[in-house]
Amino acid sequence: METFAQLGAGFAVALRVDNLIVALLGSFIGTVVGMLPGLGPINGVAILLPLAFALKLPPETALILLAAVYMGCEYGGRISSILLNVPGDAGAIMTALDGNPMAKNGQAGVALSISAWASFVGSTVAILGLILFAPLLANWSLAFGPAEYFALMVFAFACLAGMVGDKPLKTVLAALIGLFMAVVGVDANSGVYRFTFDSIHLSDGIQFISVVIGFFSVSEILLMLENTHRGGKLVKQTGRLIFNLKEFMSTLGTVMRSSIMGFFIGVLPGAGATVASAMAYMTTKRMHDKEGTFGKGDIRGVAAPEAANNASACGSFVPMLTLGIPGSGTTAVMVGALSLYNITPGPMLFTQQPEIVWGLIAALLLANIMLLVMNIPLVGVFSRMLSLPNFLLVPGIAAVSTVGVYAVHATSFDLVLMVVLGVFGYMLRKMHFPMSSLILGFVLGEMLEQNLRRALSISNGELSILFNSPITGGLWLMAIAMVTVPPLLRRRRRKQALAAQAAQV
Amino acid sequence: MSDRIFAAVWLVVCLLLMVVGWGIQSEFSYEPVGPRAYPMLLLGLMLACSLAMALRPGEKADWPEKPVLIRIVLMILALLVYALLFEPLGFALATALMSVAIGRLFEGKWLHCVVGGAGLGFGLFYFFDRLLDVPLPAGLIFG
Amino acid sequence: MTTFRRLALLGTTSALLLTAASAFAEPPRPECIAPAKPGGGFDLTCKLAQSALMDTKLLENPMRVTYMPGGIGAVAYNTIVAQRPADENAIVAFSGGSLLNLAQGKFGKYNVNDVRWLAAVGADYGMISVRADSPYKTLKDLAAALKADPTKVVFGAGGTVGSQDWMKTALIAKQAGVAPQQMRYVAFEGGGEVTTALLGGHIQAASGDISEAVPMLEAGKIRILAVLADKRLPGDLGKVPTAKEQGYDVVWPIIRGFYVGPKVSNEQYAFWEQAFKKAMATPEFAKLRDSRDLFPFSMTGSSLDAYVKRQVREYQKVAAEFGLVNQAN
Numbered sequence: 001m002e003t004f005a006q007l008g009a010g011f012a013v014a015l016r017v018d019n020l021i022v023a024l025l026g027s028f029i030g031t032v033v034g035m036l037p038g039l040g041p042i043n044g045v046a047i048l049l050p051l052a053f054a055l056k057l058p059p060e061t062a063l064i065l066l067a068a069v070y071m072g073c074e075y076g077g078r079i080s081s082i083l084l085n086v087p088g089d090a091g092a093i094m095t096a097l098d099g100n101p102m103a104k105n106g107q108a109g110v111a112l113s114i115s116a117w118a119s120f121v122g123s124t125v126a127i128l129g130l131i132l133f134a135p136l137l138a139n140w141s142l143a144f145g146p147a148e149y150f151a152l153m154v155f156a157f158a159c160l161a162g163m164v165g166d167k168p169l170k171t172v173l174a175a176l177i178g179l180f181m182a183v184v185g186v187d188a189n190s191g192v193y194r195f196t197f198d199s200i201h202l203s204d205g206i207q208f209i210s211v212v213i214g215f216f217s218v219s220e221i222l223l224m225l226e227n228t229h230r231g232g233k234l235v236k237q238t239g240r241l242i243f244n245l246k247e248f249m250s251t252l253g254t255v256m257r258s259s260i261m262g263f264f265i266g267v268l269p270g271a272g273a274t275v276a277s278a279m280a281y282m283t284t285k286r287m288h289d290k291e292g293t294f295g296k297g298d299i300r301g302v303a304a305p306e307a308a309n310n311a312s313a314c315g316s317f318v319p320m321l322t323l324g325i326p327g328s329g330t331t332a333v334m335v336g337a338l339s340l341y342n343i344t345p346g347p348m349l350f351t352q353q354p355e356i357v358w359g360l361i362a363a364l365l366l367a368n369i370m371l372l373v374m375n376i377p378l379v380g381v382f383s384r385m386l387s388l389p390n391f392l393l394v395p396g397i398a399a400v401s402t403v404g405v406y407a408v409h410a411t412s413f414d415l416v417l418m419v420v421l422g423v424f425g426y427m428l429r430k431m432h433f434p435m436s437s438l439i440l441g442f443v444l445g446e447m448l449e450q451n452l453r454r455a456l457s458i459s460n461g462e463l464s465i466l467f468n469s470p471i472t473g474g475l476w477l478m479a480i481a482m483v484t485v486p487p488l489l490r491r492r493r494r495k496q497a498l499a500a501q502a503a504q505v
Numbered sequence: 506m507s508d509r510i511f512a513a514v515w516l517v518v519c520l521l522l523m524v525v526g527w528g529i530q531s532e533f534s535y536e537p538v539g540p541r542a543y544p545m546l547l548l549g550l551m552l553a554c555s556l557a558m559a560l561r562p563g564e565k566a567d568w569p570e571k572p573v574l575i576r577i578v579l580m581i582l583a584l585l586v587y588a589l590l591f592e593p594l595g596f597a598l599a600t601a602l603m604s605v606a607i608g609r610l611f612e613g614k615w616l617h618c619v620v621g622g623a624g625l626g627f628g629l630f631y632f633f634d635r636l637l638d639v640p641l642p643a644g645l646i647f648g
Numbered sequence: 649m650t651t652f653r654r655l656a657l658l659g660t661t662s663a664l665l666l667t668a669a670s671a672f673a674e675p676p677r678p679e680c681i682a683p684a685k686p687g688g689g690f691d692l693t694c695k696l697a698q699s700a701l702m703d704t705k706l707l708e709n710p711m712r713v714t715y716m717p718g719g720i721g722a723v724a725y726n727t728i729v730a731q732r733p734a735d736e737n738a739i740v741a742f743s744g745g746s747l748l749n750l751a752q753g754k755f756g757k758y759n760v761n762d763v764r765w766l767a768a769v770g771a772d773y774g775m776i777s778v779r780a781d782s783p784y785k786t787l788k789d790l791a792a793a794l795k796a797d798p799t800k801v802v803f804g805a806g807g808t809v810g811s812q813d814w815m816k817t818a819l820i821a822k823q824a825g826v827a828p829q830q831m832r833y834v835a836f837e838g839g840g841e842v843t844t845a846l847l848g849g850h851i852q853a854a855s856g857d858i859s860e861a862v863p864m865l866e867a868g869k870i871r872i873l874a875v876l877a878d879k880r881l882p883g884d885l886g887k888v889p890t891a892k893e894q895g896y897d898v899v900w901p902i903i904r905g906f907y908v909g910p911k912v913s914n915e916q917y918a919f920w921e922q923a924f925k926k927a928m929a930t931p932e933f934a935k936l937r938d939s940r941d942l943f944p945f946s947m948t949g950s951s952l953d954a955y956v957k958r959q960v961r962e963y964q965k966v967a968a969e970f971g972l973v974n975q976a977n
Contacts, residue, residue: 187531187808188808189536418588454836
């Protein structure tokens with residue numbers, strides 16, 4: 001009951017004119033940013049964050065703006081996946097697999113509308129999950145001390161290891177590079193400078209904004225240059241503008257399942273929209289691909305990843321709001337946004353500033369409706385923007401990214417660092433290092449190390465503090481399960497497949 | 506091949522960093538772990554991963570053809586020069602120059618690039634600095 | 649238009665004329681550099697200067713806030729001294745924390761004499777707190793427990809070893825007769841994490857700044873054992889005893905203020921000093937300062953310069969006592 005009263009209060013915040021305008025603006029910008037190849041939610045949020053601050057928006061309004069952008073990106077990514085066969089953001093990679101073939105078959109309108117609908121259901125399911133689970137988790141979180149946080153970090157990395165299965169060595173190395181980059185700078189415990197090479201610019205560490213923009217914006221435009229020749233052809237939007245009842249019914253089960261799956265993957269710290277959409281797509285393909293239609297324009301292959309990536313985006317707010325641990329790279333940037341306002345996300349937030357939490361949740365529900373409206377009838381407006389020529393788009397991305405870095409760190413050093421990291425990121429991406437594990441390592445690195453050392457300071461070196469409490473014990477067990485269960489399942493599945501083949505022969 | 510080269514380079518980097526890291530010491534140590542153990546552990550693990558990668562490289566990376574590679578190097582240079590000129594020249598001028606350079610790399614026509622670049626430089630300066638009040642270096646023209 | 653408003657308008661106009669007369673040197677693009685990420689204490693300090701100088705019309709050109717994070721002010725300090733020494737537009741925020749790092753040689757090759765200290769606009773004070781249901785009712789209880797078994801009392805704070813927060817606990821421990829090396833101290837990231845750990849029972853006592861602790865105190869969740877001020881604070885916080893009156897001579901103010909580059913001309917320096925002096929004399933300023941949870945501490949020009957230099961010497965002495973002075977220095 002209390003939840004309803006608080007949600008009501010949240011709507012009072014979200015329905016304020018300024019917040020409504022900001023939600024609308026954020027949804028629009030998010031859709032555009034998500035749609036443009038190369039710019040994903042991290043870029044959108046990272047670029048808008050200093051701007052929101054410079055505009056002197058109050059904290060709840062700034063958060064609503066960023067959250068609307070985040071959700072809008074998950075909507076927008078599908079447009080270029082479907083029409084251009086170039087994923088607008090990482091969460092929409094899977095959408096291209098069946099979306100673009102559908103468009104080429106003259107069903108662009110159906111693909112766009114069903115994916116928008118799936119996105120809407122995914123977000124709605126996940127926001128309801130957020131309303132249900134976040135207060136529960138928040139009640140718990142005072143029990144989280146350094147030892148518990150350390151175990152939680154270990155669990156987060158275990159999730160990553162269990163899910164990115166095909167390149168284990170590069171995944172681990174990428175995570176280690178990220179973890180090591182987080183070490184640079186002043187040690188939060190002893191105050192000693194580590195690996196700064198006497199540069200004061202590195203004294204606070206490698207700046208988060210430079211890393212994010214370097215790895216995700218600069219490296220991306222380098223990749224774009226490489227792909228100018230191969231670039232996909234824009235498919236004109238054709239066919240029926242909206243899906244029919246049969247199509248709706250045939251995807252309903254897929255959408256619901258993928259939404260719930262996406263939500264829980266989003267809640268796991270570190271596993272974001274990319275993992276969620278990939279897993280939802282794979283599961284759906286395994287369940288329904290009887291006639292080999294997947295990859296050739298199966299409507300369920302469009303609905304599943306879109307429901308999942310939106311659900312995981314909303315789900316990643318759960319650990320962010322309750323524990324202060326970002327559930328994704330984008331929410332990591334938002335944690336930064338909150339700290340700009342001297343707000344520490346975590347258990348205190350629910351009791352001390354409920355208007356921020358519940359205002360955000362209510363605004364997510366409203367923005368979701370706005371996005372549905374924007375993305376079905378008005379999708380033509382957005383798709384026209386895709387014909388913006390690269391010789392304008394790329395310098396624009398470069399300039400806006402640089403403004404983002406400069407607005408938060410007014411030094412040339414960070415600009416140069418951004419370019420250098422961009423080149424490094426480009427090379428890593430060419431060699432198929434998973435960037436998600438690198439950025440996760442970077443975001444969680446400091447928390448991992450410091451919480452370990454804090455826990456050991458409390459116990460004066462006694463290791464038992466790390467797994468003695470019920471919470472730490474449970475987290476360790478879950479972490480072990482995360483690492484061991486997926487490979488076992490894979491092996492069993494392979495055996496079954498072999499057995500089935502043998503039976504057929 | 507590139508996996509092997511990367512692994513070898515990273516191996517050397519890790520060793521060098523380990524030498525640097527050995528010197529980390531807090532003047533006042535009473536905390537059980539201290540500031541040195543954790544980064545050394547990470548470096549050790551990275552070293553092991555690099556070794557494993559050198560011995561068992563993964564799939565081949567498909568590096569772009571030479572003409573594309575040249576343009577990528579040019580683009581990196583353009584971005585570096587942009588970063589360095591950002592403060593001295595000011596946002597508007599530096600952005601205009603960068604836009605022309607990158608626009609040309611993306612095969613825009615000279616006229617389009619110059620007009621577009623000027624538009625981007627001055628338009629974004631007006632938008633961010635004047636309209637949104639995000640301070641940008643004014644440089645030669647507005648300063 | 650009522651007479652009153654007309655009078656007010658007249659007043660503002662003449663004030664404008666007056667400032668215009670004295671503003672022979674108003675910088676064209678005034679800028680306040682907050683040497684941290686947006687949102688922290690430095691940002692607050694800049695915002696205070698911004699509203700104070702602009703609401704009172706002492707500045708005609710809009711003052712902007714820019715951010716230059718790095719090493720509690722080290723990046724900004726080096727940038728101003730080396731690259732923009734004569735930039736009359738820029739004032740840079742500093743805090744007691746910057747002075748402490750400066751004293752420990754953590755600001756690179758420059759020292760306290762390399763900039764012109766301009767104005768201090770307010771202060772905060774250190775405090776020691778425990779959870780509301782803690783068995784320690786006074787600072788004496790805590791000190792006694794610490795002396796009996798230093799491993800039973802785990803301190804938490806938002807700063808590294810050698811930071812202000814650490815110094816406060818180390819000074820208290822020393823007065824309680826416990827060597828700082830024996831004390832169990834856990835460094836967290838910022839005050840929010842400390843409070844959470846305190847309420848969760850993961851640490852037994854927290855050291856921090858009193859302004860941050862007010863909301864939790866009002867909510868009845870924590871008890872403040874002592875404020876590290878010379879005398880009791882004004883207002884509601886007057887209920888909190890000082891460490892001094894409980895027999896522990898530890899006073900730890902955290903001043904907040906501004907400096908300008910070393911080669912800024914005397915006229916420009918005088919312009920800024922006058923502007924701050926005038927602004928800080930207005931009742932509006934007191935309101936603005938209170939709304940940012942700062943306590944009165946106004947000082948400008950040469951008296952501030954002397955204060956800062958004395959403070960830095962003081963910090964150097966304390967740091968040397970604890971064996972914290974940077975070897976490179």
